[in-house]
Amino acid sequence: MQSPLEIAGDLFQFSPQALEPGEDMNLIASPSTDAANEDRARAIRDRLHDAIVDHRLAPGTKLNEAEVGALFGVSRTVARAGLQMLAYEGLARIERNRGAFVAQPSPDEARQIFEARRSIEPGIARRACEQLTAEGLETIAAQLEAEAAFLDRRGPQARRAEIKASGDFHLVLASFAGNPILARFLAELVARSSLVIALYGRSGASSCGHTHHGEILDALKAGEGDEAAHLMLRHLDHIEADLDLRLRGGNSLRDAVAPWEPSVLAQNS
Amino acid sequence: MQSPLEIAGDLFQFSPQALEPGEDMNLIASPSTDAANEDRARAIRDRLHDAIVDHRLAPGTKLNEAEVGALFGVSRTVARAGLQMLAYEGLARIERNRGAFVAQPSPDEARQIFEARRSIEPGIARRACEQLTAEGLETIAAQLEAEAAFLDRRGPQARRAEIKASGDFHLVLASFAGNPILARFLAELVARSSLVIALYGRSGASSCGHTHHGEILDALKAGEGDEAAHLMLRHLDHIEADLDLRLRGGNSLRDAVAPWEPSVLAQNS
DNA sequence: CCAGCGGAGATTGCATACAATCCTAGCATG
DNA sequence: CATGCTAGGATTGTATGCAATCTCCGCTGG
Incomplete structure (x- = not known):
C-alpha cells in the first residue's frame, strides 16, 4: 500500500516544473536563492506547501513525522519543525499526541x-x-x-x-x-x-x-x-x-465533535 | 551578572497582572483556558511574547535556547519550538548557527x-x-x-x-x-x-x-x-x-551589512 | 449481536547526546 | 600597533532513545 505522502513524494522527484511552461518567472519563488541552502525544515515546509496548494495532498491527510522525515532523508526533529511551520500558516493542524494533518478549513x-x-x-x-x-x-x-x-x-x-x-x-x-x-x-x-x-x-x-x-x-x-x-x-x-459552503456531512465524527476551530484567538497570554 | 532574560524572568514570577487594574477582562487572553494546559512551547512563546510587548525584553536581546529552557524548566527542544513560534510572528529573528534574538524592525x-x-x-x-x-x-x-x-x-x-x-x-x-x-x-x-x-x-x-x-x-x-x-x-x-524613523547609526556592523530583511518573501518554493 | 475491556503496536512529546559551527581570546608576526 | 592565526569554549543543528499517549483489534460477557 502506498501512502498519500509517497504519491505526493513521487511528484517531488521528477521536478514538476518540468511541465510548467513559464516556470522561471515565478518571482515569488526564490530563484537560485540559498533558500534551501541549508534550512532543511524550510525545504520540507516548501515542498509540502506546494503539494498542498497543488492539491496533491488532500485536506485531512495525515502527515506522519517519521514518514515525512524518511521522505526527505532527515530525522523526525527536522520533519517536525517543518510541520510546525505549516501549522502556523494554517495549512496543517497539529493535535496533541495525534500528529499533523493537512488542514480542512470549515x-x-x-x-x-x-x-x-x-x-x-x-x-x-x-x-x-x-x-x-x-x-x-x-x-x-x-x-x-x-x-x-x-x-x-x-x-x-x-x-x-x-x-x-x-x-x-x-x-x-x-x-x-x-x-x-x-x-x-x-x-x-x-x-x-x-x-x-x-x-x-x-x-x-x-x-x-x-x-x-x-x-x-x-x-x-x-x-x-x-x-x-x-x-x-x-x-x-x-x-x-462559486463555492458550495453548505456544511456537508463531515467525514469523521471526531471532527464533528471537535470543540471549535483549534484556538486561533488564544494568542496572547 | 544577571542576564536580560533573568530580569524579564523575574517579572514572570510575581505575576505582573497583580498590578493590572482590570486584567481579568482581557478577552484576547485565554482566561482560565487550557491554553498552557499542556503545550509548554506555546506557554514559553506566550511569556516571551508578553515580555517583548511589555518592553521587558529589548530589541536585539539574545534568546539563548539553553537559558530559555532552564528558565521554564524544559529542555532545549521545547524552548526551541517556542522561539520558532516567535520568529514566525516576526517578534524574533533566528539566524542559522547563531540563534534567536528579539527582532529589531528596520x-x-x-x-x-x-x-x-x-x-x-x-x-x-x-x-x-x-x-x-x-x-x-x-x-x-x-x-x-x-x-x-x-x-x-x-x-x-x-x-x-x-x-x-x-x-x-x-x-x-x-x-x-x-x-x-x-x-x-x-x-x-x-x-x-x-x-x-x-x-x-x-x-x-x-x-x-x-x-x-x-x-x-x-x-x-x-x-x-x-x-x-x-x-x-x-x-x-x-x-x-510620532516615530522617529530616521536611520540611526546601527548598533552593529553585522546588522548594517546584513543582506536583506531575513527572507520575508521567500515563501513559496 | 453488541457493548465493554485490555493489550500490542504505532506515534508523538520530550530529553539527551553528539557533531557542526561560531565566537573569543590569546599569541605570534609583520 | 595592527593583522592573521589557532585552540578552547560556547551555542546551535540534528539524530536518537525512552516514556506517555493514542489507535486498533480481538476477546469476553451479557
Whole structure:
C-alpha cells in the first residue's frame, strides 16, 4: 500500500516544473536563492506547501513525522519543525499526541479567509498599480500567460498547475505592492484558499478567474488603481460565490465533535 | 551578572497582572483556558511574547535556547519550538548557527507594519461596529478604563502596562469583528508595533492615543462604523507620525551589512 | 449481536547526546 | 600597533532513545 505522502513524494522527484511552461518567472519563488541552502525544515515546509496548494495532498491527510522525515532523508526533529511551520500558516493542524494533518478549513473559516482577502487585496492592487514599473507589468503579464497555457491542457496535472498559477498571479501582483508583510499575509490566505477550493470548489471557476486576471492587468496597465482594486474585489466575490459552503456531512465524527476551530484567538497570554 | 532574560524572568514570577487594574477582562487572553494546559512551547512563546510587548525584553536581546529552557524548566527542544513560534510572528529573528534574538524592525519594516495596519484595521473597526453587542461595548469600555488607570501612574512598570493595554485595546476591538484570521494578523502587527515603538518611539504618544481610543469607542457606541474606521485611520497615522524613523547609526556592523530583511518573501518554493 | 475491556503496536512529546559551527581570546608576526 | 592565526569554549543543528499517549483489534460477557 502506498501512502498519500509517497504519491505526493513521487511528484517531488521528477521536478514538476518540468511541465510548467513559464516556470522561471515565478518571482515569488526564490530563484537560485540559498533558500534551501541549508534550512532543511524550510525545504520540507516548501515542498509540502506546494503539494498542498497543488492539491496533491488532500485536506485531512495525515502527515506522519517519521514518514515525512524518511521522505526527505532527515530525522523526525527536522520533519517536525517543518510541520510546525505549516501549522502556523494554517495549512496543517497539529493535535496533541495525534500528529499533523493537512488542514480542512470549515465553511466558517473559508468565509473568513475570503473576507480577509477582500480586506487587504484591493489595497494591494491599488498600491501595486502606483509602484508598478514596466518590467513589473511584464512579469505579471508573463504570469498570466503561464496561467493561460494550462487552460488549454487536459488532465489533472494541468488542472493542478492551473490552480497554482492562478494563485501565483495574486502573489506576483502582491510582490509589487512594496509591502512584504502584507505579501506574506496574502500568501497565507492564497494557500488556504487553495484548500478551500479543494474542499468546496464547484466548477472550473478558474477559467472565469483567468479573464478576471486579464481585466485586472489591463487596469494596471492603464494606471487605474481604483479600477484595479474594484476588479479585484469583484474577482474575489466571484471566486467565493462559486463555492458550495453548505456544511456537508463531515467525514469523521471526531471532527464533528471537535470543540471549535483549534484556538486561533488564544494568542496572547 | 544577571542576564536580560533573568530580569524579564523575574517579572514572570510575581505575576505582573497583580498590578493590572482590570486584567481579568482581557478577552484576547485565554482566561482560565487550557491554553498552557499542556503545550509548554506555546506557554514559553506566550511569556516571551508578553515580555517583548511589555518592553521587558529589548530589541536585539539574545534568546539563548539553553537559558530559555532552564528558565521554564524544559529542555532545549521545547524552548526551541517556542522561539520558532516567535520568529514566525516576526517578534524574533533566528539566524542559522547563531540563534534567536528579539527582532529589531528596520525603519522600512516599521513603515510596512503601519501600512499593513492602515490596510486592515479600519475595516476591522467597521465590521466590529456592525456586530457589536451591548456587552461587547462594555468590554471595550472596560479595556479603555484599564488603559486610563495606567496613565495616572508613574514609573516604568506603569508605562509598560500602559503600552500593553494600549495595544490590547486594538486587539479587543478586533476580537469583535468576527474574523479570527484578521484578528491574528492584527495581533502580530500590534506586537511588532510595540517593538517599533521601543526602537523609534519619541514622546508619550500613548496619552494622545488614549483620547483617540475614547473617540473611537464613542463612534462605536453611536453605531457609526465609517466614522470609527476613519478615526482608526487617523489614530494610526498619529502613532506613526510620532516615530522617529530616521536611520540611526546601527548598533552593529553585522546588522548594517546584513543582506536583506531575513527572507520575508521567500515563501513559496 | 453488541457493548465493554485490555493489550500490542504505532506515534508523538520530550530529553539527551553528539557533531557542526561560531565566537573569543590569546599569541605570534609583520 | 595592527593583522592573521589557532585552540578552547560556547551555542546551535540534528539524530536518537525512552516514556506517555493514542489507535486498533480481538476477546469476553451479557
